Amino acid sequence: MLKWYVQQDLARQCQQGNPKAQKMVYERYAAKMLSLCLRYVPRDDEAEDLMIGGFLKVFQKIAQFKGEGSFEGWIRRIMVNECLNHLRKQRWLYATSDLPPAPEMSQTIAHDYGAEELLALVQDLPTGYRTVFNLYAIEGYSHKEIAEQLGINENTSKSQLARARALLQKKLQQHQDKLNQVKHG
């Protein structure tokens, strides 16, 4: 991760419209932001379009960055909003109805999974579950913030998160069983 003053300097250079600084910012954060978009939108081309649109907004609204927080966090928030706007336009977020909270499960899983395997598991989740899980577990949003962002009830957010966890644990268990069969068999 870039040091704080390097990030601030990059942001300042971008505010002055320096193309080299813009390219440095892109090269530094594009891969991370593309994987972020892939967590919300499974298709590669869609995720890339969202990433491009997010970077355009970053460079257009760079004057609004006051340097009070992390430059990477500011870019990440723009990317998340871009993905959520895309999902809102596709009306995927409104397909899920209010569900009762799922029972808590033992959240202990095996440890030897790669990032690509975990990304595939997340992408297999339904859109609503996937979105709430990404926002809560990875981005660190609270249920209240998720409810405001998605326009749903807090209980809905909690139930969607519980169901997403249950599904992920179930898939992880199935994956573990396959690995065990391969090892023993």
Next chain:
Amino acid sequence: MAKKDLDSLFKEKLGQMERPTRPEAWQKISSTLAAQDHSRRKAGGWLLWSIAASVPLWLSLGFWWLTSYRLSPATSVAKLLPKQEETIAPQDDATQERQSPRAMNQPERKKKELPKKEVNSLNQEEKYKNQSALQNQSLVEIRPRQVQPSLPGPDPKIPLEFPLPGVLPEENKKEDAYRIVVTVKLSPVGQTPILAQNEDNKPKKREGKIWKTLKNLKEGLYPDSTHTDEEGRKLWASIGKK
């Protein structure tokens, strides 16, 4: 196999995950940014050009407005006069509107409808009432001109006033009047005055009397005449020519 919390596992693995991008993505971003920058500069150039082009227009409009404003007769006089609020002189009490006794004398009008006859009689009373007030207000005391009786002296002076068109009076040029002081010798009671004995001096008509008086003055019968200036002489000369 070590076990770990589900959320923290996904956060740790996916939070810092990187997926390499295609080079075409940056081409799209850079081309879009260049197009936006070009359009922004173009709009800025047009804005600057329009502002620069409008400067002479505004200047000419302002010059025309100022000249037309100054040359208009109403504003030219009004601009020379000081405003009342800007003067330091105290406000004249005479300019303040006061309630006149005539306005205070107005009777309160009754809204109740009365029969026509009563209304007429009431209006008549009011009319007379107001008329009397008006008459009292407009009453002007005219006093007769006080003539101071005096004993006949040796050279009493009788002023005669008559207009002479074309002759500017010396004392008061606004009034078209001419003053000549004529000395009359009064005779004792019972005797006819000297002037009365002359037939030419009889008041047949006003012009004849005036001409006679002027003739006497020319002949020096009235040496106390105060009209001895140049204009008088010119007048005599013109009369003689006629």
